[in-house]
Amino acid sequence: MSFTSNPNLNKSKRFWQAFAFNSFRLLSFLVVAILVVILGFIIINGISVISWEFLTEMPREGMTKGGIFPAIVGTLWLVVGSLLFACPIGILSGIYINEYAKDGWLKRFIKLMTNNLAGVPSIVFGLFGMALFVNKFGFGDSILAGSLTLGLLALPVVIRTTEEALKAIDDSFRIGSLALGASKWQTIWKVILPIALPNIITGIILSVGRVSGETAPILFTVAAYFLPKLPTSIFDQVMALPYHLYVISTSGTNIEASRAMAYGTAFILILIVLLVNLLANWLRRYFGRKVKMN
Amino acid sequence: MYSLESKDLHLYYGDFHALKGITMGMKKNEVTAFIGPSGCGKSTYLRCFNRMNDLIDNVRIDGEVLVDGVDIYQKSILVDDLRTHVGMVFQKPNPFPKSIFENVAYGLRVNGTKDKNLIAERVETSLKQAALWDEVKDKLKKSAFELSGGQQQRLCIARALAIEPSVLLMDEPASALDPISTAKIEELIYQLKENYTIIIVTHNMQQAGRVSDNTAFFYMGELVEYGKTKNIFTSPKDTRTQNYVTGRFG
Amino acid sequence: MKRYFHNFGERLIEGILALSGAVTSLTVLLIVVFLFKEGLGLFSQHPVSEGGVIVVNNQNPVKELSAKQIKEIYDQNITNWKEVGGKNQPIKIFRLEDITDYYPEEQLGANFEYLPQRLSELVSKQPEIIAYFPEQYLSKNFQGHPIELENITLGSFLGGKEWYPTIQPAVQMGVLPLILGTLWVSFGAILIALPLGLAAAIYTAEIADNKVRNTLKPVIELLAGIPSVVYGFFGLVVLVPLIQKVFGLPVGETALAGSIILGIMALPTIISVTDDAMRTTPRAMKEASLALGATKWQTIYKVVIPYSISGISTAAILGIGRAIGETMAVLMVTGNASVIPHTFLEPVRTIPATIAAELGEAPQGGIHFQALFALGCILFLMTLIINVSVDMVSAKKKANR
Numbered sequence A: 001m002s003f004t005s006n007p008n009l010n011k012s013k014r015f016w017q018a019f020a021f022n023s024f025r026l027l028s029f030l031v032v033a034i035l036v037v038i039l040g041f042i043i044i045n046g047i048s049v050i051s052w053e054f055l056t057e058m059p060r061e062g063m064t065k066g067g068i069f070p071a072i073v074g075t076l077w078l079v080v081g082s083l084l085f086a087c088p089i090g091i092l093s094g095i096y097i098n099e100y101a102k103d104g105w106l107k108r109f110i111k112l113m114t115n116n117l118a119g120v121p122s123i124v125f126g127l128f129g130m131a132l133f134v135n136k137f138g139f140g141d142s143i144l145a146g147s148l149t150l151g152l153l154a155l156p157v158v159i160r161t162t163e164e165a166l167k168a169i170d171d172s173f174r175i176g177s178l179a180l181g182a183s184k185w186q187t188i189w190k191v192i193l194p195i196a197l198p199n200i201i202t203g204i205i206l207s208v209g210r211v212s213g214e215t216a217p218i219l220f221t222v223a224a225y226f227l228p229k230l231p232t233s234i235f236d237q238v239m240a241l242p243y244h245l246y247v248i249s250t251s252g253t254n255i256e257a258s259r260a261m262a263y264g265t266a267f268i269l270i271l272i273v274l275l276v277n278l279l280a281n282w283l284r285r286y287f288g289r290k291v292k293m294n
Numbered sequence B: 001m002y003s004l005e006s007k008d009l010h011l012y013y014g015d016f017h018a019l020k021g022i023t024m025g026m027k028k029n030e031v032t033a034f035i036g037p038s039g040c041g042k043s044t045y046l047r048c049f050n051r052m053n054d055l056i057d058n059v060r061i062d063g064e065v066l067v068d069g070v071d072i073y074q075k076s077i078l079v080d081d082l083r084t085h086v087g088m089v090f091q092k093p094n095p096f097p098k099s100i101f102e103n104v105a106y107g108l109r110v111n112g113t114k115d116k117n118l119i120a121e122r123v124e125t126s127l128k129q130a131a132l133w134d135e136v137k138d139k140l141k142k143s144a145f146e147l148s149g150g151q152q153q154r155l156c157i158a159r160a161l162a163i164e165p166s167v168l169l170m171d172e173p174a175s176a177l178d179p180i181s182t183a184k185i186e187e188l189i190y191q192l193k194e195n196y197t198i199i200i201v202t203h204n205m206q207q208a209g210r211v212s213d214n215t216a217f218f219y220m221g222e223l224v225e226y227g228k229t230k231n232i233f234t235s236p237k238d239t240r241t242q243n244y245v246t247g248r249f250g
Numbered sequence C: 001m002k003r004y005f006h007n008f009g010e011r012l013i014e015g016i017l018a019l020s021g022a023v024t025s026l027t028v029l030l031i032v033v034f035l036f037k038e039g040l041g042l043f044s045q046h047p048v049s050e051g052g053v054i055v056v057n058n059q060n061p062v063k064e065l066s067a068k069q070i071k072e073i074y075d076q077n078i079t080n081w082k083e084v085g086g087k088n089q090p091i092k093i094f095r096l097e098d099i100t101d102y103y104p105e106e107q108l109g110a111n112f113e114y115l116p117q118r119l120s121e122l123v124s125k126q127p128e129i130i131a132y133f134p135e136q137y138l139s140k141n142f143q144g145h146p147i148e149l150e151n152i153t154l155g156s157f158l159g160g161k162e163w164y165p166t167i168q169p170a171v172q173m174g175v176l177p178l179i180l181g182t183l184w185v186s187f188g189a190i191l192i193a194l195p196l197g198l199a200a201a202i203y204t205a206e207i208a209d210n211k212v213r214n215t216l217k218p219v220i221e222l223l224a225g226i227p228s229v230v231y232g233f234f235g236l237v238v239l240v241p242l243i244q245k246v247f248g249l250p251v252g253e254t255a256l257a258g259s260i261i262l263g264i265m266a267l268p269t270i271i272s273v274t275d276d277a278m279r280t281t282p283r284a285m286k287e288a289s290l291a292l293g294a295t296k297w298q299t300i301y302k303v304v305i306p307y308s309i310s311g312i313s314t315a316a317i318l319g320i321g322r323a324i325g326e327t328m329a330v331l332m333v334t335g336n337a338s339v340i341p342h343t344f345l346e347p348v349r350t351i352p353a354t355i356a357a358e359l360g361e362a363p364q365g366g367i368h369f370q371a372l373f374a375l376g377c378i379l380f381l382m383t384l385i386i387n388v389s390v391d392m393v394s395a396k397k398k399a400n401r
């Protein structure tokens, strides 16, 4: 039979398949290996640095000793601040694009602009934030200026998340509600948004990871090199984790001596990302199941 | 010896028992029609003969499937060679986004034919066999998507014929076509019978009656009745078959 | 009446939503306005360093010099006035600290109160001199005339090969090395990321079974989530020393280090966009190929890849965009030397890294500050081109269907 095992038949196509698949498998594992190496390296070197003192104390002795408490607090402020700005606008904007805007040039333009904004390099956000919020609006280097800058950066992410969450909802829900005499907004508010909410929240949680790790946008809008006190208002400067890591690994007073602090800070940043991803995945699974069950 | 045969074939999609112990055989140079209501497992069974079900995750198969007496689910089988032997035509025409010529030549190329003259010759023969040559001979370089639905389906048949299989599996090949194209394809099946073992899945009783020698009626994963087409249509033994062929359900 | 208010409420809400929808467009607009307002200001500035003047003797016919010429004169590459359109006489360079070569300290006054006068004297006596000193020492009845500096032109800005934004007496604002540095590092990054990313995408989309796919996906999401400063840190403490050792270099901060880190950072974009694109290949098309005896691999490269080619190009373009705009990681590992790169084993400096490193020190509204905003404009335009071309590729793809 021609189709039984005849090793000589079509040898070359089988050889190429094996060759290609094995190369791809190898390269994919290389990608995994890269992640494992980076995460492993930082976790192994960083975890020993973590202590109660490291998490709750001010940096001391030229940032070679003590802790990173003000940077943690600063990052927290910035995350909360930026999301307070980005979430309402982003969600409303997503609703507008998916539920109200009619197909046509306007919708396409808005989407293109949202994509453009998403593609703007983070350092350009930094420049812009400095020119507008710090200088023009006179906020100075402050939590307010930094949060707004980071918020603009997170905005396209929130918009897209909302849009996708809404798009995934079957039209029958809308038609059903409208048929009962509900207005368009009532339909969205009472029927559509509750269904979309889990996905929107998942997206927002993922953007927490993004916002907490961004450095370039806060360089000139809020981040302080060394400021061993906590902010008292939104017009204060703060330290922030990513900028702190940058500073102590490149330009601290004593780079070698602050290496341990750097590993610890990198570990915390990685930890945030891991937690955020875990939480998002868990939410996805949790709500995914719930929806199925109903 | 049967050209195609299955013995107590069970197939599961995960927990779902889709084929329940099918035993039957089909001879060379005969056309067999598979009929039955939607979802009864006709396509699933058909796709066992060229192991197309391998592509789906979570599929489990018990029992034997034999092609020319060889168990095709044994380890040493090379699936791609099996598929050059057992050709398939799908429900919806699915030409590649390539030229008409390249569509037909595809099977030859992937199976290692390099000789340009040979390829050109085989493309022409296959297109003639599929009764499409006259309509496309002047635009072989044009995209296959420029053809009408009926022409596309005949192109897909030509494509399957080009690698000279000995079996042709056709899964509702005319269901998406207009009556004229359907007639052409039925005519084609009649002619191809000389050289091939053919299975055709169809929803159309008249079609089954016109083209097939034998008919198998499936119901909920079971083979209910199998025999000469005229017997199935005129004197079915099972009431379910009777109900179906007289149009009482399905 | 109630109905009226009801309608009014609906209208109001729609208005608010539309307003929110306009925020991104507005932001893009504002970015353009602010970036370009500041950045274009550069071209109406004299490139003489902040607060300084350059003067020559009154007899000297040279009235105007370019920044480049001044630098050449002070580097003593130009040593005769005739090379810059003056008389045939050697050029005598004067900097403020040279003043004690001409006058003993007591003649300058205890608080340098006589310095302006002495400078005026000196310039009037020396026909060959070119003097650079702070503007505050320019006396009212100065004997000599200041050299006009040509404004920075777009041509000299884009084509200039030297980036010394704070050098005295005349700043050099040539961004060519920065543009080339950016492209060089990004090019290297895509060279690394594309094969790796395509392979991983093909593997996840077409080859791997569900179990492998479900582990690869979170891996890719995590790679995308790691902050760039952490990548930079990793590059700094692991990759840079490694490169230094392997290639026996004086420093490990090189374009190569930047490309590798950026390549890794571009991977998630490339993998997920390619993966999405390949998944849109109709199942029927793949089945048709397999049913003709093609192997899985033949099906992938003859059917799946051609079908998703526009998605794959989108992935590559977006990957490049990601690399071009990346700041912190590059800043930390490329060494930041503003020279035109020739190999991957030299330090280079990219546009984002330049902005990040220098904006903090540039006095606001000054020439350096504006030059950095102009760099921001270049960066913005680069990414805008990328985004618009991605939009066009996907629009074209839709039209083809």
Ligand SMILES: Nc1ncnc2c1ncn2[C@@H]1O[C@H](COP(=O)(O)OP(=O)(O)O)[C@@H](O)[C@H]1O
Pocket (backbone or CB within 6 Å): B013, B016, B018, B036, B037, B038, B039, B040, B041, B042, B043, B044, B045, B056
């Ligand atoms: N990939 C699959 N996964 C799970 N169930 C499937 C799959 N394909 C088909 N089925 C189920 O198997 C049964 C038989 O399907 P099929 O063979 O396509 O029926 P027919 O071709 O007779 O209409 C149906 O109930 C269908 O829902």
Ligand SMILES: [Mg+2]
Pocket (backbone or CB within 6 Å): B042, B043, B044, B171
């Ligand atoms: Mg079917």
